[in-house]
Amino acid sequence: MKKIGLITSGGDAPGMNACIRAIVRTARAEDIEVVGFYRGYEGLINNDSVMLTKSSVSNIIQRGGTILKTARSARFQTPEGLQQAIAVIQQHQLDGFIVIGGDGSFRGAAELAKNSGIKVIGCPGTIDNDLVGTDFTIGYDTAINTVTEAIDKLRDTAESHDRIFVVEVMGRDAGLIALRSAIAGGAEAILIPERTGDLERLLEKKKNWRKSKKSKIIIVAEREEHGGAVEIGKILKKEWPDLDIRVTVLGHIQRGGSPTCMERVNASLIGYYAVKALQQNRTNEMVGIVNKMVRYTPFQDAVKHLVEMNPEMIKILEVLSM
Numbered sequence: 001m002k003k004i005g006l007i008t009s010g011g012d013a014p015g016m017n018a019c020i021r022a023i024v025r026t027a028r029a030e031d032i033e034v035v036g037f038y039r040g041y042e043g044l045i046n047n048d049s050v051m052l053t054k055s056s057v058s059n060i061i062q063r064g065g066t067i068l069k070t071a072r073s074a075r076f077q078t079p080e081g082l083q084q085a086i087a088v089i090q091q092h093q094l095d096g097f098i099v100i101g102g103d104g105s106f107r108g109a110a111e112l113a114k115n116s117g118i119k120v121i122g123c124p125g126t127i128d129n130d131l132v133g134t135d136f137t138i139g140y141d142t143a144i145n146t147v148t149e150a151i152d153k154l155r156d157t158a159e160s161h162d163r164i165f166v167v168e169v170m171g172r173d174a175g176l177i178a179l180r181s182a183i184a185g186g187a188e189a190i191l192i193p194e195r196t197g198d199l200e201r202l203l204e205k206k207k208n209w210r211k212s213k214k215s216k217i218i219i220v221a222e223r224e225e226h227g228g229a230v231e232i233g234k235i236l237k238k239e240w241p242d243l244d245i246r247v248t249v250l251g252h253i254q255r256g257g258s259p260t261c262m263e264r265v266n267a268s269l270i271g272y273y274a275v276k277a278l279q280q281n282r283t284n285e286m287v288g289i290v291n292k293m294v295r296y297t298p299f300q301d302a303v304k305h306l307v308e309m310n311p312e313m314i315k316i317l318e319v320l321s322m
Contacts, residue, residue, distance in 0.1 A: 001032055002031075002033065003094050005037060005094045006023055006097070006100075007097075008066040010102045010105045011127070012070050013142075014127075015141075015259040016066040016139070017064075019271040020057060020060065020100070022267065022269075024053070036050050036051075036052045038050070040073060040105070045084045047088045049088075061259075064142075089118055094118060096119045097112065098122070101122070103126075103130070103303035105125075106302060106303050109284075113283055119283035121282060122302070125139060128172070130176070133302045134288025134289055134295070135289060138263065139255070139263070141262045142258075144177055144181045146253060146254050147254060151217055164243055165216070165247075166236065166247045168221075168222055169181060170250075170255075173193055176309075178220070179313055182217075183316060183320065187317075187321065188209070190317065191226070193221055198224065199226060218232070220232050233245055273287045
């Protein structure tokens, strides 16, 4: 193993830079060169590249986003785009390739490995935490801390005005950001894509809310069955015309910001083991940390096999929110 390629792909996530830093410094410690490609697979097709050194990844561990930029590439999904990417890999004489990204990025990585024969390893970079094979994806811990901080601030104004805030968080197919941040922020209810009937349960739950506490926080994942917080807010205003209901969509602030301590450590471990995986001739696998131990999960098992929402966590939320 003498030279490897590296991209960050799909949505950005805090901790990607920490992972980049760990990959580059681990590789250089083993005399392996690292070629970074800007803007994911699109940059790979365009050969928009840079040689990464120890000094080039200095002072980035604390930065959000990704120094390699990121993008989604429609061209890579075509036979012509894939062949151009393979040609660039051959031009650089790469022995291995590392992809930091989510499920779509890993599907692309699997195609790259299948058609080029190059060894490919994935690092789970997505704030949604919706990949199987790791306790926490890169970006998730920072995102839920960002959401929790926002909830705390909204709680202050909610209590001052006796308002109900319907807060939308990210999570198109997974309600894990909603669930953990709801528990941490003391929310009164959640609506998530994994379950149906959450709105009906919320309307019924109102009957048991303490009259002494008029402010409420309701957390909604962006793609729950009714379409998100804006639609839920409209429904609640009709159902509860006597209450002051406000909607807040947190949006992309959840992707930004300096990664937490846990995030930096997790991303660093994953980056380190990604290089080690290539040295062990592993391929088509995602590196994860499960119960503080490294785990390698085949791409086809890692992507979009959503783990059932922990019923105990939901029960805890229900008990604590009364």
